[in-house]
Amino acid sequence: MISRRLPLASAALLAVGALALSGCTAGDTGGGSDGDGAAMTLWHNSTTGPGVEFWEATVADFEKANPGVTIEIQSIQNEDLDGKLQTALNSGDAPDIFLQRGGGKMAAMVKAGQLKDLTDAITGPAAEEIPDAAYSANSLDDKIYAMPVAVLPGGLFYSQDLFDEAGITENPTTIDELETATEALKAAGIDPVALGAKDAWPAAHWYYWFALRECSPETLAQAADEMSFDDDCWIRAGEDLQDFAASEPFNSGFLTTTAQQGAASSAGLIANHQAAMELMGAWNPGVIGSLTPDQKPLADLSWFPFPEVEGGEGLPGSMMGGVDGYSCSVDAPDACVDFLNYLGTSEVQTAYYKAFNAPPVNTVAQEAVTEPYLQTILEAYNAAPYASQWLDTVYGQNVGNALNVAVVTMLAGQGTPDDIVKAVKDAAAKA
Amino acid sequence: MPRRRREAAARLEVILLAGPALLVFLAFVIFPVLMAAYYGFFSWQGYGPPTDFVGFKNYLTILQDPLFHDALAHNGVILVMSLVLQGPVAILLALLLNRRMRGQSLIRVLIFVPYVISEVVVGTGWSLMLQTSGALNGLLTNMGLGFLANDWLSDPGIAIWTLMAIITWKYVGFAVILFLAGLQGIPEELHEAAAIDGASYWQIQWQITLPLLAPTLRIWAFLSIIGSLQLFDLVYIIWGQYIASTAGTSTMATYMVSEGRNAGNFGYGNAVAVVLFLISLVVALIYQRAVLRRDTDGALTGSGTRRKRSTR
Numbered sequence: 001m002i003s004r005r006l007p008l009a010s011a012a013l014l015a016v017g018a019l020a021l022s023g024c025t026a027g028d029t030g031g032g033s034d035g036d037g038a039a040m041t042l043w044h045n046s047t048t049g050p051g052v053e054f055w056e057a058t059v060a061d062f063e064k065a066n067p068g069v070t071i072e073i074q075s076i077q078n079e080d081l082d083g084k085l086q087t088a089l090n091s092g093d094a095p096d097i098f099l100q101r102g103g104g105k106m107a108a109m110v111k112a113g114q115l116k117d118l119t120d121a122i123t124g125p126a127a128e129e130i131p132d133a134a135y136s137a138n139s140l141d142d143k144i145y146a147m148p149v150a151v152l153p154g155g156l157f158y159s160q161d162l163f164d165e166a167g168i169t170e171n172p173t174t175i176d177e178l179e180t181a182t183e184a185l186k187a188a189g190i191d192p193v194a195l196g197a198k199d200a201w202p203a204a205h206w207y208y209w210f211a212l213r214e215c216s217p218e219t220l221a222q223a224a225d226e227m228s229f230d231d232d233c234w235i236r237a238g239e240d241l242q243d244f245a246a247s248e249p250f251n252s253g254f255l256t257t258t259a260q261q262g263a264a265s266s267a268g269l270i271a272n273h274q275a276a277m278e279l280m281g282a283w284n285p286g287v288i289g290s291l292t293p294d295q296k297p298l299a300d301l302s303w304f305p306f307p308e309v310e311g312g313e314g315l316p317g318s319m320m321g322g323v324d325g326y327s328c329s330v331d332a333p334d335a336c337v338d339f340l341n342y343l344g345t346s347e348v349q350t351a352y353y354k355a356f357n358a359p360p361v362n363t364v365a366q367e368a369v370t371e372p373y374l375q376t377i378l379e380a381y382n383a384a385p386y387a388s389q390w391l392d393t394v395y396g397q398n399v400g401n402a403l404n405v406a407v408v409t410m411l412a413g414q415g416t417p418d419d420i421v422k423a424v425k426d427a428a429a430k431a
Numbered sequence: 432m433p434r435r436r437r438e439a440a441a442r443l444e445v446i447l448l449a450g451p452a453l454l455v456f457l458a459f460v461i462f463p464v465l466m467a468a469y470y471g472f473f474s475w476q477g478y479g480p481p482t483d484f485v486g487f488k489n490y491l492t493i494l495q496d497p498l499f500h501d502a503l504a505h506n507g508v509i510l511v512m513s514l515v516l517q518g519p520v521a522i523l524l525a526l527l528l529n530r531r532m533r534g535q536s537l538i539r540v541l542i543f544v545p546y547v548i549s550e551v552v553v554g555t556g557w558s559l560m561l562q563t564s565g566a567l568n569g570l571l572t573n574m575g576l577g578f579l580a581n582d583w584l585s586d587p588g589i590a591i592w593t594l595m596a597i598i599t600w601k602y603v604g605f606a607v608i609l610f611l612a613g614l615q616g617i618p619e620e621l622h623e624a625a626a627i628d629g630a631s632y633w634q635i636q637w638q639i640t641l642p643l644l645a646p647t648l649r650i651w652a653f654l655s656i657i658g659s660l661q662l663f664d665l666v667y668i669i670w671g672q673y674i675a676s677t678a679g680t681s682t683m684a685t686y687m688v689s690e691g692r693n694a695g696n697f698g699y700g701n702a703v704a705v706v707l708f709l710i711s712l713v714v715a716l717i718y719q720r721a722v723l724r725r726d727t728d729g730a731l732t733g734s735g736t737r738r739k740r741s742t743r
Contacts, residue, residue: 079672083692090477108695112478200673253563255585255674264562397695398476401673405689409677414587429492430690430699431474 038333039070040096043085045078046356048290054355062342069335071097078260079199082397089114089329096332097339100146100325102137103389104224104396109327115145116328121337122147125362126344134361137323137389146325147340148361149352150283153321153381154205154390157284157373158277159270160300162190166276171304175244178307182249185276191251194275196259196266197411200404201392203254205279206244207407207420208391210237212320213309217386224394227428229421233313238410238417240309245411251275255412260287267291271298279306281321281390282377285357297357303373305380319384322393323361402427464708467701475698489702498676499703502686503710505679508591509598510659514652516599521606521651522644526636528607529614539611546604554668557597558584584669587679594680597665602658606651613647614640649722656718660711663688683707 044055052075059071074095076084081099088094089109100106109115122135122144130148138146163181166188172178182192197203212220215233223229251257251269258265267284269275271291278284289297308316326343328336342348349365352358359378360366369375381387392400406423409415471489473481493499528539545553560566561583568580583593617640625635663684666675672693675681681689687707691700 086477086695087692108476108478114478198671198674200671253582253585255582255678256558256562256670258671264559264564397693401689401694405673405676408674412585412587412674412677414677426496427694430489430694430696431476 038068038335039072040332040336040339041072041074043074043076043081043095043098045076045081045099046286047075047077048287049295050290050355051286054351058343058348058351062339065342066335066338069339071339086397094329094331096329096336097326098329100138100327101393102146102323102325103393104400105393106138106145106327107140108396110140110145114330116330116332116336118144118147118328118337118340122341122344124341124344125346125364126341129346129362129364130344131361131363134323138325138327146327147344148323148325149343149349150324150356150358151321151361151378151381152282152324152358153319153377153384153387154209154279154281155303155305155319155377155380156277156279157270157288157301157303159273159298160302162188162273162276163302166190172307173304174307175240175309179244179247179249182247191269191275192277193249193251194257194266194269194278195250195254196257197250197254197408198256199259200401200408201390202259202266202278202280203411204392204404204407205390207237207241207403208320209279209306210240210309211391212318212388213237213306213312213314214240216313217315217318217388219313220388220391227395227399227424229424234421235417236312238407238420241407242410242417250411255408260291263291265291270301282374283324283356283358285371285373286355289357297371301373303376315385317380317384318386318388319381320388320390321381322390398431399424399427464705467704467708469701470698471702471705473698474696475701476695477697481698483698485698489699490706492699493703493706498681498690499683499686501676501679502681502683505591506660506662506682509595509662509682510656512595513598513602513655513659516595517603517606517655518648518652520599521603521610522641522648524603524607525610525614526640528611539607542607543604545601546608548601550601550664551668553597553601554665558669561593585674585678587677590670590678590680594666594669597669598662601665602655606655609647609651610644613644617643653715653718653723657711657715660714661707683710 042055042059044051046052046055055073055075059073063069063071082101082105085095085098089112094114106115119142126147134148134151135144138144138148162185166181166184168181168184170177172181185192195203195206211234214237215223215231219231219233223231223234251266251274254266257269260267262268263272266275266278267280267287268291270278270284271288272293285297285301288301289295292298305317305319326340328340343352344362346362346364349360349362350368353360353365353369357371357374359369359374359381366378369378388394392404394400395403402423403420406415406420409423410417410420470481472484472486474483474485474488475481524542528535528542562568563582563585567583571577571580581589584590621639621643622635625639630638661684662682666680666682666685667688670678670680670685672689675685675689683703684707687700687703691697691703694700
């Protein structure tokens with residue numbers, strides 16, 4: 001979508017013709033924020049139930065409040081989104097508004113000059129009610145490139161009913177206790193942990209959490225800067241995961257289980273009480289809710305943070321998670337920024353939380369959160385001495401992908417912890 | 432009409448008829464091949480024009496990458512096993528369907544249907560049925576054959592055979608149709624003559640049908656070989672973007688997509704595409720020269736006949 005800046009008169013003249021032809025954008029010359037005549041596209045990653053409805057309702061409300069602005073919504077399956085988005089950005093046919101995961105992926109887009117700088121454009125409730133910490137996840141060199149919409153820390157989501165059935169009264173706080181819990185679940189005939197390893201990243205999250213527990217914050221930061229994974233803690237994290245996997249905690253056939261697609265996916269197994277727990281980000285309640293038989297949130301869903309690892313160099317209580325945001329492509333019309341500001345208001349944020357069952361970033365909207373598990377997540381996140389983004393996002397597409405696949409290969413019994421580190425170095429050679 | 436003008440008219444006709452096809456071929460086949468060769472010499476993440484020239488580094492990395500060796504080996508297994516599994520089965524089915532029998536056309540349709548269904552549908556269907564908690568294992572358990580239940584897709588020792596079974600199921604119909612067409616071209620008199628001479632049914636098939644069917648067989652084998660080298664969609668749908676190499680079913684094409692597009696290394700991915708192209712080209716040329724030579728000699732107008740028909 002190309003929007004040209006034209007003198008007012010010719011713009012008015014052309015607008016008639018443009019409208020007559022196809023309703024193409026006539027450009028916004030006054031710098032005003034009403035953005036008349038702007039047509040935009042929006043790419044998001046929710047494919048089920050309330051998520052899709054949220055975007056339709058939000059866009060409809062925004063279009064009503066801003067006559068002349070039209071937004072075409074495209075819902076793209078999560079695992080396909082990054083690849084399609086990169087292709088679209090590189091081909092110069094980018095969507096105007098799209099999901100932004102941050103980290104190395106955002107850095108690559110910024111480097112290529114594909115994102116709109118939002119630093120001075122964020123105004124109103126979005127500027128006042130969303131804390132700086134949320135913006136920092138979507139910033140690079142003190143410039144903001146995306147509007148945060150949800151804070152999504154990870155941890156273990158579990159079914160309280162199944163834990164009760166297996167006689168587990170206290171949530172595991174160490175890996176040893178977690179293994180005791182999985183044994184108890186197995187003894188009760190329940191698959192302890194659901195894992196969608198077909199999509200690779202859910203399996204890799206186990207490795208990332210072990211790395212967060214084993215590695216000091218300095219080591220993690222150094223790895224992000226220099227892509228060096230020479231510290232012993234990376235090997236130890238792999239060994240921890242190998243030991244844990246040796247107790248066979250995962251659902252059978254986890255290698256061909258997807259994360260979010262249908263009842264047989266890992267989220268579906270939790271939703272239908274086929275497995276007791278899953279290591280996931282805070283978007284999981286929404287995904288699980290859309291996969292329960294009645295498509296309602298799972299009533300007995302609970303959450304506890306990833307257990308501590310004895311002797312690890314990581315700060316106890318450290319959290320990992322993402323901040324989902326939305327970016328404007330560099331050529332998007334001004335109305336795009338208005339839409340992002342609208343996304344940051346407390347009403348939309350509250351609607352977002354209700355649709356996705358995920359913690360919003362707007363502090364006013366956060367007060368509306370009633371689910372105990374979301375409150376626990378927010379508490380743990382706010383109390384964490386150190387918070388990291390998902391490591392595959394931090395390290396970017398190339399290394400991130402290689403790490404993810406290497407972890408799956410190790411879980412399939414075909415690799416060692418050393419192979420994970422080696423895979424990262426091999427990937428660096430292909431860049 | 433003067434000879435020269437007639438030649439000019441003929442030439443114009445050739446340009447008119449072949450031009451559009453040639454243009455499309457140049458624009459969408461030759462040009463991308465050249466561009467891939469160009470990009471393959473760069474370290475390029477796909478943002479902006481490529482600037483970081485690395486020479487043959489990408490190619491060296493490919494040839495040294497154990498993951499690529501695995502993918503190449505899988506392609507080899509698929510290539511050989513496709514011929515070994517589909518060939519005999521398809522010939523027997525074609526012989527069977529070439530005889531008059533009840534329900535013949537129904538069986539023909541049933542055998543051909545898998546080939547018509549799109550790869551994505553086939554892949555999704557089989558991947559759901561073959562999951563560890565899927566329909567096939569459920570069926571086996573309910574029939575009291577639970578000991579046969581397996582991780583059909585995720586066990587690296589089995590996965591490639593599962594893939595071969597699906598490929599055979601899907602593509603045998605194509606081979607059968609080709610062979611049926613070939614069988615129609617064999618004159619009935621030969622069979623009758625042999626039968627009068629006292630040849631048994633199987634002797635007739637072995638001595639007459641197979642040799643006369645050989646040109647069709649060789650063409651089918653050629654198509655099958657090229658298809659095996661470029662296999663992508665079934666693997667990508669069933670095993671997804673990430674775990675094909677873990678399950679031992681990755682092919683050169685899935686390797687190209689995962690290491691090129693998914694990893695964001697477009698320069699490297701283009702180099703893989705060139706390697707894949709060269710391997711396919713070499714195999715195709717060798718096959719044409721070594722195996723298809725006799726067929727093309729017979730089918731196309733050879734140098735002897737050409738001279739006679741030439742207008743010049």
